[in-house]
Amino acid sequence: MRLLVTGASGFTGTALIRFLSPYEDIQITGITRDKVTRPSGGPGGVTWVTADLLDRDHLCRLVASLQPDAVIHLAGMNHGSPAELFMANICGTQNLLEAVSGIKRDCRVLVTSSSAVYGYQGSSPINEENPFQPLNEYGAAKTAQEILAVMHYRALGISVTIARPFNLAGPGQAHAFLCGKLVSQVVEFGQGKRKALDLFETQSSRDFVDVRDAVKAYWALVTHPRFMEDCAGNAFNIGSGRSYAISEVIATLEKITGRKYPVSLPADPQRVALLSQQSDISRIHRVTGWKPEISLEETLRDMLAAEQARIAA
Template identity: 45%
Template sequence: MKILVTGASGFTGNRMMEYLTTQGAIEPVGLIRRSNLMNERETKSFIVADLLAPEPLHTAIAGLCPDAVIHLAGLTRGTSEALHAANVTGTKNLLDATVAANPACRILVISSSAVYGYAGDLPIPETALLRSISDYGKSKVAQEELAMSYNPGDAAIAVARPFNLAGPGQIASFVCGRIVNQVISIERGMKEALDLWEISSSRDLIDVRDVVRGYWALVSRPDFASDCSGKVFNLGSGSAYRISEIISIVEEITGEHYKIRLPDAVQQAAIPTQRSDNSRITALTGWKPVIPLKETLRDMLDYERKKREQ
């Protein structure tokens, strides 16, 4: 089974490629935008193509003719125009090229829990209204609408909505990555406190290694076309953690106490809490997250320490 992973050089893409190599008779091929993101030993496992260049993209995917696509590529930050181009136009180009190359291809489009906005304190099912409040979330709503507009008879397309990811190698623009990076800086004497915008909002945090298992549980479903196509699936931990709780867990791991610096005028988070209802994917595939947040954070700390020693 030949599986194309877009965004293969990214945080989740790297983990997805690693996981697929452990799954027996699977040939994972990563799609990346620039050739300098791979080394010479990896040339057989990657193809270079830009999702915003339709003709070269069609040529590359026609040559590969994948059996399945896990579409992770896109932007999380930028202007509304840039986000729409990457997350909507790029997705359309990919879907058109893939369906032309192999109409029977299984396609999993990765969206985001950002499409929900603030949906209250209860676990959020896939049937909840989409009330995105950010340009990123709005681009993901448009991406989903695009994916679902394809005729089910012509393409087998499902959508996954991961909640807040965490895991080794996460960059500092995400809350767990920000906390971990600053903790290591404190350990090395480069900082004296954790600088954060606020610590009262809650997030459903799930380990990226659990998420890629979930993506594979969907894509490898024997009856993907009937069981998954045209449907949306949440992937989260099912628990909401306040940022202050995340810091407390890190303090348990390190045995240290960290001073926290907040802005003089702390603004309330636009989304005070968010929590996933995973019952749909669990009922279909049996998938459940298994990595506790404490283990995730410990692995993140170890990864960052080793990285800075290199």
């Protein structure tokens, strides 16, 4: 199989390539936006190319030369101005789908969206039939990205499916994300560099899924034997099926390290718009058999080990 991965040098892309590295029959081409972002180590067997998904003509020529059998589209942006978010997530996806449509219709495409398209929908598990209710520009951009992908499926017959990951976590996660931030601060606490965890609030709840489980879900979808019948044109939640309050995540870190962590909160806390999210993952389990295997405690243990190793290096 010839596989094209966009955003291949990022957090999820690195996990995906590591997962696929034992498969000798997969020819992986990883797209990075800048040469500097290419991983210096990690699994071999990957052909790296530099491309900007906003450069439509170059992207079309590149995809035509590669003739991929499948595309896993991980590239995008989750922080930035509204214009940057919409350009990266919508226009980049549009260009990629156009490039794929110019080669062959049976090329399978997986577009990664986000649970941000749901916003807050109460405490009940969220399934794929819940309406779009984004609460920020990122969620709005991902909503538009999904609508665009389904449009290409319905109007042009592009073989595209959508993955909606909930809150990813795992070794090497950036400190801008909740689990990455907590792990970094816990390590700093152990080094005596801080006296408390600095957070905005601790009561909201999230569905955390390990990135190593998530990439297995992506692979199960894009390689499904009945892709056109069961996957194309549909969206699939990727989550743990559980919801954890931030205070529970802290308690798990305390259990792992055997320490107690004071929490410093703002004197005037901001209103929390997204009180909770929990995924219903019955659709992907029914279609592919996938289910998460890594517990939150295992994820946090591995994240702590990776952060300590990074600092030591």
